Amino acid sequence: MNNSMQHNQIIEELTSIWQQLQQTQPLVHCITNTVASNFVANVLLAIGASPAMIDNPLEAENFARIAAALSINTGTPNTEQTQAMFKAAQGATLAQTPWILDPVGYGTILKWRSETVDQLLTYSPRIIRGNASEIAALAGYQTTGKGVDTTLSPENVLQHAATLIQQNNQCIAISGTTDFILSQRYGVIAIQGGSSLQPKVTAMGCALGAVCAAYHAVTDDSTLAAIAAHAQFAYAAQQAEQTSTALGRFQITFLDALSQFRPEYFTEVQFNQH
Numbered sequence: 001m002n003n004s005m006q007h008n009q010i011i012e013e014l015t016s017i018w019q020q021l022q023q024t025q026p027l028v029h030c031i032t033n034t035v036a037s038n039f040v041a042n043v044l045l046a047i048g049a050s051p052a053m054i055d056n057p058l059e060a061e062n063f064a065r066i067a068a069a070l071s072i073n074t075g076t077p078n079t080e081q082t083q084a085m086f087k088a089a090q091g092a093t094l095a096q097t098p099w100i101l102d103p104v105g106y107g108t109i110l111k112w113r114s115e116t117v118d119q120l121l122t123y124s125p126r127i128i129r130g131n132a133s134e135i136a137a138l139a140g141y142q143t144t145g146k147g148v149d150t151t152l153s154p155e156n157v158l159q160h161a162a163t164l165i166q167q168n169n170q171c172i173a174i175s176g177t178t179d180f181i182l183s184q185r186y187g188v189i190a191i192q193g194g195s196s197l198q199p200k201v202t203a204m205g206c207a208l209g210a211v212c213a214a215y216h217a218v219t220d221d222s223t224l225a226a227i228a229a230h231a232q233f234a235y236a237a238q239q240a241e242q243t244s245t246a247l248g249r250f251q252i253t254f255l256d257a258l259s260q261f262r263p264e265y266f267t268e269v270q271f272n273q274h
Contacts, residue, residue, distance in 0.1 A: 006186075006273065007271075007273070010224070010227065010271075011266050011267055013219075013221075013224055014224070014227065014228050014231065014263070014266045015263040015264075015266060017215055017218050017219045017224065017225070017228055018228065018232075018261075018263045018266075019263065020218040020219070021047065021048050021049065021214060021215060021217075021218050022048045024068075024217075024218060025048055025049060025050050026049050026050065026068035026069060026214055026217035026218060027049075027050045027052060027066070027067045027068050027069075027217075028044055028049050028050065028051055028052065028067065028068065028069050028070075028071060028210060028213050028214050028217065029052050029054055029060075029063055029064050029067035029069070029070045029071070029088065029092075030044075030051055030052065030053050030054075030070075030071045030073075030210050030213075031053075031054070031055045031060065031070075031071070031072050031073065031081065031084055031085050031088055032053070032055075032071065032072075032073040032075065032102075032203075032206050032210070033073055033074075033075025033076035033077075033104065033203075033206060034075075034076045035075070035076065035202055035203060036073065036075060036202065036203035036206035036207070037053050039202065039203040039206070039207055039251075040053075040071075040203060040206050040207045040210045041053060042255055043207040043210065043211060043255065043258060044207075044210055044211070044214055046255045046256075046258040046259040047211060047214060047232065047258050047259070047261070048214075049211075049214035049217070051210070052067065054084075054088075055080075055081045055084045055085075056080075056084060057080055057081075057083035057084040057087055059084075060084035060085070060087045060088040060091065061087035061088060061090055061091035062091065063088070063091070064087075064088040064089070064090075064091035064092040064095065064097060064099075065091045065092070065094065065095040065097065066095075067092075067097060068097070068217035068218075069097060069098050069099065069100070069213040069214060069216050069217035070088055070089070070092045070097055070098070070099035070100070070213060071099070071100045071102070071209050071210040071212070071213035072085050072088065072089065072099065072100070072101050072102065072120065072125075073102040073104055073206050073209055073210075074102065074103055074104045074105060074106070074113050074116060074117055074120075075102075075104040075105070075206060077113050077116060082116050085116070085120060086119065086120070089120055089123035089125075090123060092123070093123045093124065098126045098213070098216040098217065098220075098222070098225075099123075099125050099126060099213065100125055100126065100127040100128075100129060100209050100210075100212045100213045100216065101117070101120055101121070101125035101127070101128050101129070101209075102128075102129050102130060102205065102206060102209035103117040103120075103128065103130050103134050103138060104130070104134065104205075104206070105134070106130070106134045106137050106138055107133065107134070107137040108137070114137075117138075124170070125170065126170065126171065126216060126222040126225075127170065127171045127172075127173060127209075127212050127213075127216065127222050127225065127226050128170055128171070128172050128173070129172075129173040129175065129205075129208065129209045129212055129226070130173075130174065130175070130205075131174070131175055131176065131205065132157045132174055132176055133157075135157050135161050135172060135174050136157040136161075139157070139161060141157065157174065158174075158180060158182070158188065161174060161180070161182050170183075170222075171183045171222040171223045171225075171226050173212065173226045173230065175205055175208065175230075177194070177196075178190050178191065178192050179191040179192075179194070179230045179234070181223060181226045181227055181230065183222070183223040185221075185223055186223050186227075186273065187273060187274060188273070188274035189223075189227055189271055189272070189273055189274075190271060190272050190273075190274060191227070191230045191231055191234055191269065191270070191271040192234070192269075192270040192271065192272075193231075193234030193235065193237070193238050193269055193270060194233065194234045194237040194238065195237035195238060195240065195241040195250070196241075197237070197240075197241055197245065197247065197250050198237050200247055201247060201250065201251050201254075204233075208229060208230065208233055211229040211232065211233065212225055212226050212229040212230075213225075214229070215228045215229050227271065228266075231266055231269040231271065232258065232261055232265075232266075233258075234269050235257070235261065235265050235266075235268060235269050236254055236257035236258045236261060237254060237257075239253070239257040240253040240254035240256075240257050243257075
């Protein structure tokens with residue numbers, strides 16, 4: 001299959017899973033950080049999914065079993081929430097529920113949370129989504145981020161991310177000015193677009209991981225789920241920036257753009273196969 005034919009096929013599949021998401025409104029179980037919870041829930045509602053922010057270790061495992069998908073984010077972990085993460089990942093694995101890991105802050109500086117991520121990886125998340133520094137560190141490349149922010153570009157870590165794919169057969173999503181989705185099925189997909197204002201709004205990346213989970217709830221193809229999530233985010237951010245460059249209004253118009261998204265807009269997103 002040539003690139004043009006595959007691109008058209010991907011667009012058709014993206015359209016199909018968008019329609020399925022609207023019809024089923026999947027229940028997405030989120031364990032995320034304290035500064036992100038409200039925004040993540042609103043983003044999931046905007047795209048048509050149903051959020052549940054369950055991070056109690058006494059409830060997490062059973063809830064992960066009934067949810068359509070699970071998203072775990074290590075942005076502000078505490079001991080109790082970490083226990084919930086382990087139980088939810090275990091519940092999802094036993095129920096064969098697709099789940100996504102966002103290893104926020106992974107690296108040599110935050111040792112305890114990095115060890116938490118290492119343990120979560122044993123439950124085999126379907127998608128690992130992070131910034132360039134986090135993905136590089138997961139692949140064994142020693143780097144330091146600026147807090148939980150990245151100091152590398154996604155292009156710099158593609159080779160290291162490819163190593164993760166070979167080792168674990170997972171889908172890896174690297175966020176940046178250009179987003180990269182890596183998998184054995186499609187190789188490397190580069191998604192262009194978005195807005196320079198996104199890094200200035202708290203919880204954009206956290207919400208993106210949850211949207212990956214929402215799309216994975218309606219398809220078994222983890223790579224397709226990641227492409228759909230990143231493409232919708234890129235389009236919505238572009239539309240929001242055209243409406244307003246003020247940060248507060250940008251956040252609101254971004255949510256509006258997500259809720260007004262239609263499947264034909266996938267054709268307006270630039271993505272290329274490397």
